[in-house]
Amino acid sequence: MDPGAPRNVNLYEWSEAQLQEAGIGLLPQNLDAALDALEADSLICEALGPVAGEFLKYKRMEWIEYMRFVSELGNRHAASSFSERTEQPCVELSDCW
Numbered sequence: 001m002d003p004g005a006p007r008n009v010n011l012y013e014w015s016e017a018q019l020q021e022a023g024i025g026l027l028p029q030n031l032d033a034a035l036d037a038l039e040a041d042s043l044i045c046e047a048l049g050p051v052a053g054e055f056l057k058y059k060r061m062e063w064i065e066y067m068r069f070v071s072e073l074g075n076r077h078a079a080s081s082f083s084e085r086t087e088q089p090c091v092e093l094s095d096c097w
Contacts (some may be wrong), residue, residue: 031063 004023011024019026028034030052035056038044070078 031059031066035059035063 007022011019014024015023031032038052039056050054
């Protein structure tokens, strides 16, 4: 695989259109997208053999469990959204119910 010519610029400053024009793709942004990419790569899946299927199954269960978890930040966001609608201060999520 040829990585192409070096680019001595800060790619984080480029827009999505500039990246696409230069042929620079993004890596998967979460576990679910990474698993989709792995599953689509027949060469890797064939090389891993039956382990690939089990790995994908286990990691998809992990992703589902992760998505069920609500972080403290998520709780604060929900509380602030609720307090904006009710005009009541919500310090803790339990204050809003």
